[in-house]
Structures are given as C-alpha cells and as structure tokens.
Amino acid sequence: MSNNPADLAPAPWWERGVLYQIYPRSFQDSDGDGVGDLAGIERRLDYFVDLGVDAIWLSPIFPSPMADFGYDVSDYVGVDPLFGSLEDFDRLLAATHRRGLKLLLDLVPNHSSDRHAWFIESRSSRDNPKRDWYIWRDPGPDGGPPNNWISDFGGSSWEWDETTGQYYLHAFLKEQPDLNWRNPEVRAAMLDVMRFWFDRGVDGFRIDVLWHMVKAEDLRDNPPNPDYRPGMGDMNRVLQLHSTDQPEVHEIAAEMRSLADQFGERLLVGEIYLPVERLVRYYGVDAPGVHLPFNFQLIDLQWNAAAIGEAIQRYEEALPAGGWPNWVLGNHDRPRIAAKVGEAQARVAAVLLLTLRGTPTIYYGDEIGLADVSIPANEVKDPRELREPGIGLGRDPVRTPMGWDGSPHAGFTSGKPWLPLHVDWPRRNVEAEIANPGSMLGLYRALLALRRSETALSEGGFELVNSQDDVLAYRRSQGDTCIFVALNLSGERRAITLPSGELLLSTIDHGESDGSLRPNEGIILRMAD
Template sequence: MEQLTPGHAEVCPGGTRARPDEPWWRCAVFYQILTPSFQDSDGDGFGDLDGIRSRVDYLARLGVDAVWLTPIYPSPLLDAGYDVADFTDVDPRFGGLAAFDLLLAALHARGIRLVLDLVPNHTSDRHPWFQESRSSRHNPKRDWYVWADLAPGDLPPNNWLSRFGGSAWAREPATGQCYYHAFLPEQPDLNWRNPEVRAALHEAMRFWLRRGVDGFRVDAAGVLAEDGALRDEPPNPDFDGDTPPPERFRRTRTDSQPVTLGYLSELRRVADEFPDRVLLGEVDAALDKLPGFYGDGEPRLHLPLNYRLLDVPWKPHAVGRAVQAFLDALPEGAWPDWVLGSHDKPRVAGRLGADQARVAAVLLLTLPGTPILYAGDELGMPNVPVPPERSRDPFERRLPGYGLSRDPYRVPLRWAPGVGGGFTQGEPWLPADGVPEACCVARQEEDPESLLALYRRLTALRRLRPELQVGGYRRLLSEGGVLAYARWRDGAGLLVVLNLSASAVTPALACRGEIVLGTAPGREGERVDGRVPLAPHEGVIVEADGG
C-alpha cells in the first residue's frame, strides 16, 4: 500500500491552468502523431501538416491538450524523418513553413499545444554541415562530426555496432578516415563535445520557440555523446543465436555517458528562455539513473519518457510493481509520465488484445502523472502486417528475420470505410488495407460504446477531476487478476478497479460509492455497496463515499 502525492498543482479545467505559475504539462494529455500516417491532404499518399490541420476538431473532441509531431524537417526519409537535412525548415512533402504556421495557429486556437521532435544526436548525410565536414580534414566543420582513423588493416577503430546492423563506422575514401553513425550510415552522429555544434542546435531550438512551438521531445536524449577514448564495448553475456546482431555488445561506451547530462542541462536553459515550454526526452535508462535525466542539482528534462509499461508482463502484480518502482525512483519535485503506445513498439491492442485495450485506456488516463497517447491507439488499431517488399523500416530492410520491423505500428489511420480509408486519394506510403474497418473513426464516432468514445469519456473525466490530474496515489490490490488503486485530493476520492484477466472476478476490496465510468455499457451510475464484481476485461472508476 505505497503512496505518492505528486506536486501541489490545482486542477486544469479545459486544459488551462488554475494558477498562472502552474506548469500546463502536468495536467495535459499528450498525443503523439506519426506525421506521415495521420492524414494526407494532397493525394500523394503521405500524411502532411494540412492533413493534420483538417483533423484539429477531431483532436479537440478527443480531449487532448498537446500534440507531439514526429520530425517534419527536410529529409530523405530513410528513417521516418529522423534523418534531418535542415533543422530550421519543413519538408515540402509535409507542406513547408506556411503550412506549419497555419497548423500551429489552428491548434492554439483550440487550446492545444504543439511539441516538435528535436533530433540532436545526428543529421542526414545530406545536411550541409556534413557535406562540409566530409569534404576535407581541414574544413572548419570537420570536428562537427565524430571522425577517427582506421585501425591497421583498414579495420574500424573499435567494435561499436550500429543499431541497424553492422559496424557503426563508415569509411570515407576521400579523406581516409571513417565517421561514427549510431543508426544508418546516412545518419552521421554529431560531435556534441564541440561547443559550436551545441550552439548551432540551440539556435535551431530558438528558431522554433520564437515561432510559437510549445516544446520539444528530444530524440535519443541519452546517447548524445560517446566515450571520448573510443574504447571497445564489452561483450553482452546474454547474446545468443536468437539475439539480433547489433546486441552482441553492451552499450556502455555509447549510451548514457555522464557528459550527456550536462548537454541536456544546456537544452533546458534554452527552453527556459521562453515561458511555458516543455522538454520531453527519449531515454532508456535504469531507474537508478532516472534522477540524472530530471536534474540532480540543475534542471534537465521536464518529462523523461517512461516506456516501462510497454514491456512489462500484463499481470496485476507486474504492472503494479512497475508503476510503484518508477514512482519510487523519482527525485523530489519530479513529475511522472506514462507511455503505453509508441511508433517504435507494438500497438496496445496488438500486444494486449482488443478487450484489454479498453482496460489499458483507463490505466493510462488515471495513473498519477502525464499520459502520452499514440495516435490510433484510441481506435484499437492492431499491428498491421506489411509485406517485406513494401517495408520502409531500416530494421526490416537491414535485419530481416528478427521481427524488428516497426512498420506494422506505423501504417496510416483509417478515417472512413472503403478504399484509402479516408487517409488519402492516392497510394499510401505504407499499405493500410489491413486496418480493420471496425477501427475507422467514422464508425467509432457513431458507436457510444466504442473505444474512441471511452477515450473521450476518460479525457473528459480527467479534465473535471483534480484527483486524476494531480491527486495522491495508493495501490490497493494487485492480485487475483485485479489491479486497484485510489486517487484523491481535497477530500474527494476515486477508486480505479481493473480486471486484467479473461475471467469474471469479485476482488476482495471493500468499495462504497457510485461508478462514474466503466469500460462496459450500463454500469455508470450504478451504486456499489461492498465488493464490486467485474466481468472479464472490465474496468470501473468509482467515486468513493466520503472521499
């Protein structure tokens, strides 16, 4: 029966703050959009900013408070836009800067914030910085990237491996050296030890912040720097024949180097030059390193993204323990966040099933902290098979056979029945005909018991109830198929009771009050006086008598 009472924020009705000094992002529901897959406006089969703007009313009805876009910068799009060729422009395929300004204005007019993906670890090899850097050992931008001499026998300087397979070093014949790339060879890593590089990225941030962007999600935030001595990685003791080749070594020399935390402090100082901005960060750190990413003595990330529930076994004890372990690891004053879906991980409905996707929705929007929803999960989209010949993901193209492709989680949304699914008039960039018509927006909007309707009810309830935004938390039960916890504030309290199993259960939990939200029809308004029976895959939120 552990307890957490995060912060002292007041309720944020309508996505606004009750007090001017309260950070908006504590009360917000974030919504991640994979930009190419949300809505196409011009028939080229590729989602764009005008397409997103045409769906702003959908976002408002869903009840989200902030949208996070995957990269929209000019890019060859070899890695979903994370190969950036210009940090201060918008790719014409997404609509250009004019389309961006219109989208930003449309979102802000509805009280929705906009967060961009910042990709500071690397660039595209087509970026002008790298074109200069590779041209000569004496070019002023040579040291903007990580260059090294080859070892004897034309071998790489060390054993570092790319996450997409093969050596992380690419030879450049023109200058006789090689450059480091943690991802594709076409994504050379920037040298963050060079202050000129850091200053250039800071200016790129300011470009967007001045334009009105509300913050950034920092991609690969934990891997900005590598071991300065270029020492070998140690062997991975768990490596075997079923392990993907890039995991042959433990990434102790290329991940989470202490100097990286100082660089994140610099990013935070830039964000803090502008009021009401937020920094999210992609980190894959052990819990004992988590305080460093929030800031140990100086502020860093507001919200290091918490992906732990993506991989935990979907059992009450495992989920309850993972939640508590994360809360217990937070440094004083830090704010939790929760991610259940991502463009890099299997869909919620794909890994848990359609029935448990409803329970997962309740969990995501009632845990203490900031929830981050991945576009399409509110519709129960499954993992959609993509034929190898249509694959776009570097993992599938370079490491086939290991089941690493992320394409099944990235197919376009289905807005309407029929060919094209309302996403495009052309050929979609990833085949979307495998998305069930039951997952289309038009059909779910007509069904008051759809998963989309449940998400809308949850965001509305969260907006009305300060207990769910900033209240205390206590785990009450995590056994017998049931996870239950309490949320409370200022004398009012809610009990969240979730059946994570396929069996009907009546948990040993005394409960008196009224059900204010349920995943199954007909239970809202039901009086509970004792134990609350749950059908398979059912969850309820009970307003407890007397707080």
C-alpha cells in the first residue's frame, strides 16, 4: 500500500464538508402565508455558498396532516402543498447542485401518519393484507394496553381501535402509528421510497429515530426508571430497553447503506440518542451501517472543559475502524446553544463545533445567535408542549422564523409568521450581521472559510492538550501543518501557555493577547515549525 498522500483516495465530500439543517416552515416564505417553503429556500441558496457550508438538510417536506409538523407522513413520495410541489423540489435540487451544494432529505421510517394509505388499509380489518405492516395486539390480561410502554410524547404507546378490537403501537402521537419493520414487505416498500428520491438526485437522508425502528419481538414490559423524578417527562418513567435499540435494527441500517452505496457518494445520517458505546454500533456490526450516527453529546453535556474533554476522548476511542466522527450543537428538538450558554460562550461553542475532528452540523439561526424564543400560551403549536405543558419540553422556541433583515417580519414573510419572531430581530438578522465582521455571523463565516482553507481542520488528526481550569485546548494536524485551538469556557481570564505561531482567529476582536485567554475567548493559531 502506498504511503504517498497523492496516491490516497480523497475523503468523501461529507467527511470534508459541513451540513446545515433547515426547518422548512421557518426558513423563508415565498407566498405570504407565514410558512416557509421550497421556493423560499431556493431564493436563499446563495446564502449557503457565501456562508461556506457544503450541504443542506431539509426537515420533512412530505405530504402530512401536520399533527407533528411533517413527522407524520401520509405519502413518502410527494411534497406537501404547504411547501410546494414535486416540480418545485426538482427545481430546488437542480439549483442546489448548480451551486456545488448537496441536498439531504429527512426520512421518517419508524412511523407513518394514521392517514397514510398503508395504515388506512391496515386498520380496515384484521385480515387485510397490510394488517401486519403495523404493530397490532390484543388487550393485556386486565383489558388495557398490551404492555407498559410510554409514548415519547407522554401517555401509553398503545391506542385502542374500536373497529378491529385491537391496540396499535405508536412511539409518538396516536396519529403516528409505528410501522412493523419485522415485515419484509415494509422493508422493501421503504427501500423503494429511498430509491425514488435517490433516482431523483438527492444526496442522502437523515433517518429519523433510527434506533426506534425495531421492537423486542415479545413486547416485554420496559423496566421502571429508578432515577425518574417529576418534571422529567412521562416517557422517562420507564427505561426504553425493549422498545428501542434492538439488535435487528443493524440489519436494516445495512440494507439502507447497501442501497445508498449503489448511487455513489450518498450520505446516511442516523438520529440516535444513545450512550456512545451503543451509538457507535450504528456505524455497522456485521455490515456497514449509516455513515454518521448523530453524536449529540455537546447538546446534553455540562458546559465545562473537563466534561467536554472527557467526552471527546471517550468518543474518539469508541469509534470503530474507519468510523468518521460528527458533532452538533443543536437541532429542531433541543434548546439552542445561545440559550444554554449565553451569547458570549455561544461564540466559543462555534469555534469548538467547527474545529473538532469530524463532520459538523449547523442548525439554522445558530449562526446569527438565535436563542430560544418565548412563545405565549395562546400561540403554542407543538403537540409535545400541549400534552405536557410547563416542564420545558416544548420545541416551538427553537423553531421560530429566521431573521433576514430589518423589514417587517424580518424578511421571512409578507404575512403573519406561523410562530413569533425573536424580539431582537431588527438587529439580529443576516443583513445586519453581514455588515458587521465582529458579529456571530461574521465569526461563522470566518470559521468556515478557515476550515475550508486549512486541511488540518477539515481532515486532520486530533490530540487533546488540556481540559482543566475552564480551558479546552487541542491540536489538529495534517502533514507538516499543526493548528492549535484553545477555548476559555468561562467569563474570567485564564492562564495558558500558548505555542508560538500565527494567530488565525479569535472570538474577541479587540485588544492584544498577553499569552492568556481573555474571558469567553477562543483562539485558533497555526503553530510555528
């Protein structure tokens, strides 16, 4: 085998690249109905080129009754009229590719809408050919649900169907019945869905709740959670031992990967909320699995150097041979990073996200410093919040419209936005921040440009240097180039011995460093030979 770098195959685009998640309802409205759409996204494609990302991922755009805002799919091979048409999608995809960008769709294979034709057939009678496409069971011995499984949205995971006299399973809303992935016809049908979109030219999928897709065959009760406390959410009363993460799911991931590989460099990203040791199994067990099992550690970790440093090391050590890491700071389900750590530390977090080894995913609006938006009770839309109000599980605050400029409704829509805007939109918007290189957007643009120009940051190795006294420091190396990153995760000055070299970036654009890290400062420098 040659050791000449020139002879090595180039890394696939998704190892070098940066993903950007769009929540379509909230990105850009083109027709004044207050809801974002595909034509609006197409209008903003040059923004992604200027920002410096490589691929956009769209949260679900399929036809849906919108009980869970698109995560209840009634047709996997169409586009909901709210967002446009299949022709609008084809135009968006072509325009995306012309700009050298990739486009990923959000696949929701664990469950469909109860209005999907498959489920309508399934619930019509016990002997319907599609009955076994979903999970039906007789009542338990007490006449109630078959077991103690709890929906992620609270309440039993089982819904009684009066017509056929059985319960059906739903891990989320009752309007989202779970598909039976032990049925080979279901597997074949969903692979056909993926093939339909691959044939159309999409560059990959983010696979929703991948770890949920197979259940224990005997549907045993889940054990009680000994650490449950009121306010944690009803779903946490039990441990999802038998309702998620079953061994057979890896066969499904391997089938999906095999199909994706037939179309060249297509990317599969799996949504998986599991401890690292179980998460990394989704890279593949007996055959390759998804390319990137989403690593959500930075969302849940305490914001301190020791915890983050330990997590990075544990993750790097757990990766299988050939497994490529990935990192995210937020998404459409969890609090925004600026709400968690404040705006000053959100700048430090941006440096962390875009300089760690692996593929980063940016959640729309984080690059302009959006925080969680307070939603008045009479404007709450999220079924998660409506079912268990007041305990902080609602997702509306992180799904609010993007701020584009200082015009009415922040340039998002000419109508009334479907959710309220952030109150500081007149100054926190793309147009204002582009004009200010020291803004959060200016920082993201600089980081992404640096990542693109320095191969050590996009493809290089990783070595942890320090994770004590609020300082996280590490080296990224490629060939003869070594990049040093130091992050002060506190609001106080911290001493650190910096290597000699060229300062490439600091999160603080005023004053000269005296060899220590100023409060809330992150720096990147190229080390001297």
